[in-house]
Amino acid sequence: MRHIISILIENESGALSRVAGLFSARGYNIESLNVATTEDPSLSRMTLVTRGSEHIVEQIIKQLNKLIDVVKLIDLAESTHIERELMMVKIKATGNTRDEIRSLAEIFRGKILDVTATTYVIEVTGPSEKLDAFVAAIAPETILEVVRSGPTGISRGEKGFNL
Amino acid sequence: MELSGAQIVVQSLKDEGVEYIFGYPGGAVLHLYDALFQQDDVKHILVRHEQGATHAADGYARATGKPGVVLVTSGPGATNAVTGIATAYMDSIPMVIISGQVPSPVIGSDAFQEVDMVGITRPCVKHNFLVKDVTKLAETVKKAFYVATTGRPGPVVVDIPKDITDPNIKVPYLYPKKVVMRSYNPSINGDKEQIKNAVELLLEARKPVIYSGGGVILGEASEELTEFSRMLGFPVTNTLMGLGAYPATDKQFIGMLGMHGTYEANMAMHESDVIIAIGARFDDRVTGKLDLFCPYAKIIHIDIDPASISKTVKVDVAIVGEVKNVLKQMLVMIKDHMSQIHNKALDEWWHQIDQWRSLQCLEFDRASLLIKPQYVIEQLYAVTRGDAYVTSDVGQHQMWAAQYYHFDKPRRWINSGGLGTMGFGLPSAIGVKLAFPDADVACVTGEASIQMCIQELSTALQYKTPIKIINLNNRYMGMVRQWQEFSYESRYSHSYMDTIPEFVKLAEAYGHVGMRIDKPEEVRSALEEAFALKDRTVFLDIITDRTENVYPMIEAGKGHHDMKLRVATGTSTDRELA
Numbered sequence: 001m002r003h004i005i006s007i008l009i010e011n012e013s014g015a016l017s018r019v020a021g022l023f024s025a026r027g028y029n030i031e032s033l034n035v036a037t038t039e040d041p042s043l044s045r046m047t048l049v050t051r052g053s054e055h056i057v058e059q060i061i062k063q064l065n066k067l068i069d070v071v072k073l074i075d076l077a078e079s080t081h082i083e084r085e086l087m088m089v090k091i092k093a094t095g096n097t098r099d100e101i102r103s104l105a106e107i108f109r110g111k112i113l114d115v116t117a118t119t120y121v122i123e124v125t126g127p128s129e130k131l132d133a134f135v136a137a138i139a140p141e142t143i144l145e146v147v148r149s150g151p152t153g154i155s156r157g158e159k160g161f162n163l
Numbered sequence: 164m165e166l167s168g169a170q171i172v173v174q175s176l177k178d179e180g181v182e183y184i185f186g187y188p189g190g191a192v193l194h195l196y197d198a199l200f201q202q203d204d205v206k207h208i209l210v211r212h213e214q215g216a217t218h219a220a221d222g223y224a225r226a227t228g229k230p231g232v233v234l235v236t237s238g239p240g241a242t243n244a245v246t247g248i249a250t251a252y253m254d255s256i257p258m259v260i261i262s263g264q265v266p267s268p269v270i271g272s273d274a275f276q277e278v279d280m281v282g283i284t285r286p287c288v289k290h291n292f293l294v295k296d297v298t299k300l301a302e303t304v305k306k307a308f309y310v311a312t313t314g315r316p317g318p319v320v321v322d323i324p325k326d327i328t329d330p331n332i333k334v335p336y337l338y339p340k341k342v343v344m345r346s347y348n349p350s351i352n353g354d355k356e357q358i359k360n361a362v363e364l365l366l367e368a369r370k371p372v373i374y375s376g377g378g379v380i381l382g383e384a385s386e387e388l389t390e391f392s393r394m395l396g397f398p399v400t401n402t403l404m405g406l407g408a409y410p411a412t413d414k415q416f417i418g419m420l421g422m423h424g425t426y427e428a429n430m431a432m433h434e435s436d437v438i439i440a441i442g443a444r445f446d447d448r449v450t451g452k453l454d455l456f457c458p459y460a461k462i463i464h465i466d467i468d469p470a471s472i473s474k475t476v477k478v479d480v481a482i483v484g485e486v487k488n489v490l491k492q493m494l495v496m497i498k499d500h501m502s503q504i505h506n507k508a509l510d511e512w513w514h515q516i517d518q519w520r521s522l523q524c525l526e527f528d529r530a531s532l533l534i535k536p537q538y539v540i541e542q543l544y545a546v547t548r549g550d551a552y553v554t555s556d557v558g559q560h561q562m563w564a565a566q567y568y569h570f571d572k573p574r575r576w577i578n579s580g581g582l583g584t585m586g587f588g589l590p591s592a593i594g595v596k597l598a599f600p601d602a603d604v605a606c607v608t609g610e611a612s613i614q615m616c617i618q619e620l621s622t623a624l625q626y627k628t629p630i631k632i633i634n635l636n637n638r639y640m641g642m643v644r645q646w647q648e649f650s651y652e653s654r655y656s657h658s659y660m661d662t663i664p665e666f667v668k669l670a671e672a673y674g675h676v677g678m679r680i681d682k683p684e685e686v687r688s689a690l691e692e693a694f695a696l697k698d699r700t701v702f703l704d705i706i707t708d709r710t711e712n713v714y715p716m717i718e719a720g721k722g723h724h725d726m727k728l729r730v731a732t733g734t735s736t737d738r739e740l741a
Contacts, residue, residue: 010346014281014293025286055473062470068290068310071346163345 002031003057004083004153006161007046010036010069018067019046028052028060032150043071045163046073047152068161074161076153083153086123087131088113091138093120101138108134119144127151166336168328169198172261175304177204178338179210179223181232182222183597184208185216188206189236191263194328199234203302206465208626210599211618213240217247218616221256223589224576226552227598228259228383229313237263238276241322242283246584248318249287253581254404255381257684259307259317260284264324267295267699269703272334280322289317297327298334304419307338314349316381316469326675349467353484354560361463362496363440368437368458370507370515371397372428374420374449377404377580378442378466384487385409385573391490394497398516400428404580407570412549417516421449422717423562426524427516429723432457434515439463442486445476446581466707524728525566530724533708534683536560536635540567542604545634546690548565551603552577552595556588556612559641562713586615589632592739593619596628603631603694605715610636610663610704620673623700634666636710644711649727650719670702681706 009015016035023030028069030051039043050060064070076083093101098120103113105122108130113120122132129150135146155161166174176184185208188196199207210216213442220231222619231251235244241262249354251258268328275607279295290310292303307319307567364370373395382393385408393637399409400420409416417423420432432438438460443449450456456476464471464478466488472481482489525538540563543551554577555561561578570576579587579597592606613634623630635641643658667677676699680689686705693701714729 015280018285021285055477059470059474062472063324064467066348066470068344 001054001057002049002051002077004081005048005050005064007048007073007163008038008071008163009044009046009062010071011042012045012144015044015069016046018069019048019064022063022067023050024062026043026059029054030150034150035078035151038162040163047150049151060111071163072161074155076155080156081120081153083127083151084125084130085131086149087134087137088121088123088147089138090119092118094118094162095148097142098138099116104137105133106141108133114129128131164334165333167194167198167298167330167333168323169194169330170332170649171300171336172304172328173198173202173205174336175301175338176232176436177202179304180709181205184221184234185220185223185594186234187213187216187236189263191237191325192234192264192328194325194330195234195263196327199549199660205483207234208593208622209472210351210590210617214247214615214618215445215622217244217258217434217493217621217655218250218584218587218590219258219548219594220258220586221247221251222554222577222594223598224251224258224594225591226574226595229306230259231594233258233260235260235262236276237280238278241278245283245287246586247286248320250579250582250587251318251692252287252289253691254579254672255316255379256318257311258318259304259311260318260320262320264293264322264323267324267327268326269622270324277468281732282556286322287318288320289321291322292328293322294327296493297332298692300327301336301338305342309342309344310347311530314347328737333365333525336511346430350437350483351467353465353482353489355492357480357482358489358492359496361511362493362500363397364437364461364463364480365439365497366500366503367635368397369505370431370434370436370512371395372431372435372438373397373399373441374402374404374432374438374443375399375405376410376550379405379483380573381407382442382467382486382735384442384485386488387487387490387494388738390496391497394494394501395504396506398431399512400424400431402449402580403565405443406565407573408570411569413509417520419565420723421446421631423566423713423715426517426522426715426726426728427548429717429726430519431516433461433722433724435461435631437461439465441490442467444471445474447475449477451717451722453723458725462511478513502698518649522728529549531683531708531730532687534681534705536563536637536707536711538683539566539635539686539705540564540607540706542687543607544568544688546687546694547603547605551575551605552592552599554578554588554595554604554606555594556606556608556615557583557585558609559637559645559711559713560607560612560635563635576674578599583613588612589616590619590622592627592630592632596630605631605633607633607635609641610634610638610666611640611648611660615662618667619671620675620700620702622675623685629696629698629700632700634704635700635707636663636666637707637711638663639709641711642713648712649718666702666704675700675702677702679704
């Protein structure tokens with residue numbers, strides 16, 4: 001099962017490596033991980049996507065909670081939530097393909113961020129599957145570079161995840 | 164009061180009530196050592212190797228319940244301490260390790276004696292800190308002690324760059340009375356509803372077993388465990404780490420469980436219908452093959468660490484809390500429902516257990532002309548009237564000490580259970596003796612283990628810590644040899660040493676008394692003589708039967724009911740050793 005775990009962690013040097021180290025030491029798998037400070041500069045928010053059996057994910061959550069720097073965490077997959085990931089793709093775009101790629105970007109509500117005579121950089125934001133679909137729609141030989149942030153998530157409804 | 168960083172560290176230790184600090188100086192901690200020199204309250208114990216410092220502090224902590232404190236320099240001083248830190252971590256021992264670091268401006272430049280101590284120790288500490296600001300130093304030390312000693316205890320490293328301890332930079336000092344950490348609140352009480360469920364399950368039990376571990380000792384809950392067990396009349400088994408939490412000479416005690424546990428303890432676990440695990444963590448040496456573990460039992464688990472619950476064995480009732488606190492609540496509930504205990508079923512259960520007991524799984528060849536290691540431990544028990552502090556190293560001798568020294572009190576059995584660190588026994592015995600100068604302290608070891616930290620014999624002389632070293636010398640790494648005998652067709656690959664020092668001379672060279680014993684009839688008198696030498700460390704080099712194995716044994720991949728028992732092979736009559 002895929003799980004998306006949101007973590008509020010003390011914004012201190014080494015906090016990230018405590019989380020990353022925990023996963024490697026205990027053999028858990030990280031699909032993606034992103035981290036940035038929150039509105040409270042003393043706190044960072046980390047979003048971590050992992051896969052594992054119910055038993056493994058239960059252990060992951062307990063072990064994360066055990067880290068002294070972790071203030072709070074939730075498994076977003078347990079409730080309705082929104083996920084967004086940001087991707088930038090550098091694509092070879094010459095001749096006829098320039099229009100094709102532009103219309104494809106429009107379909108995916110992408111934005112063209114950079115244009116040269118032979119390339120585009122396109123930004124696409126959305127759930128990870130949408131990003132996958134966009135990449136799949138482009139001829140593989142035209143893709144020069146793909147960079148993805150990994151998903152971040154937030155729960156639906158009135159309740160906020162903070163201290 | 165304005166103090167330098169170095170003075171702040173020392174003053175913080177004083178304010179924390181630290182009696183001993185175990186350490187070794189070096190460049191990055193020179194300021195700290197200068198501050199230590201100028202006071203007498205915190206006594207420094209100079210070891211001969213930093214691993215010794217950590218084990219000595221660890222032994223002190225295990226025997227007293229107070230945190231052990233270590234001071235090492237950067238680089239090699241710090242890395243030498245890592246084995247001892249990992250040892251404490253695996254057994255949840257409260258320790259605070261202060262390590263020097265190169266000056267802040269050169270961190271990351273591969274400076275002389277620089278190592279990323281915070282990075283290296285991250286996986287084997289409860290928490291660690293790098294101090295970047297001298298004004299945060301006192302608070303950080305306080306946090307370190309707070310984290311190390313609360314919840315599930317563990318070692319905490321405080322890495323201090325040299326410039327932070329600069330004697331010329333002074334800042335106001337105030338040691339906080341308490342600290343609050345928003346990210347750290349160890350839960351303590353246990354869920355009322357779950358406690359009720361557990362009591363109901365216990366009252367329904369017909370074949371119950373109380374399986375208790377090191378958490379009962381760490382949580383100072385031996386009295387509660389004893390009262391709880393006696394009230395219910397249930398059999399009690401202890402893990403290696405839990406020995407002494409329940410009196411071993413009590414009739415309800417069925418011995419240690421697990422790989423080298425007793426037949427009766429393991430069979431009872433296997434046949435049980437309700438198991439209550441108290442401050443124990445279902446370690447692989449306890450459970451054997453997980454699929455075969457306690458197939459008929461409902462399991463209750465009390466532990467302070469939520470991550471220990473259902474980590475390897477799925478439990479039916481989980482209670483997260485301090486064992487002492489939870490047991491107290493259970494006692495109150497059970498008192499009101501004593502009549503519900505199935506006494507008749509319990510009688511039958513005890514009858515069954517007594518049958519298993521009658522197998523006498525710990526019996527050994529008493530007529531042997533060679534010294535049997537089990538016999539040595541029995542005699543050690545007799546000579547010390549069962550009241551010594553016994554430290555051990557790791558291997559066969561450790562198991563024999565656990566099996567044949569019947570610990571009636573907590574904190575008397577000091578060994579590296581989780582990490583299994585050879586070299587632990589001697590330095591930890593020094594730590595214990597410092598804490599309890601009037602008590603008998605024995606280090607049960609073997610000729611392989613003792614050599615891993617033998618240099619601490621020198622420390623024992625300097626600080627006048629008269630301990631008795633019981634060296635069960637079988638000229639093999641016995642446990643390795645045993646596994647090779649059972650699983651590798653007796654191909655004894657590198658499990659013996661062709662050259663072994665003359666320990667008597669070695670002991671004498673270090674300023675101690677050395678004795679060599681090679682006849683069974685000499686063992687008792689030698690032990691009596693050694694313990695009568697109250698103010699001397701005595702090294703008893705005891706030449707034992709080198710073919711002896713630890714029984715019973717659950718081999719890898721087997722369940723509790725499938726034990727390898729000793730087969731009577733007759734008596735060794737040949738004194739010429741194989």
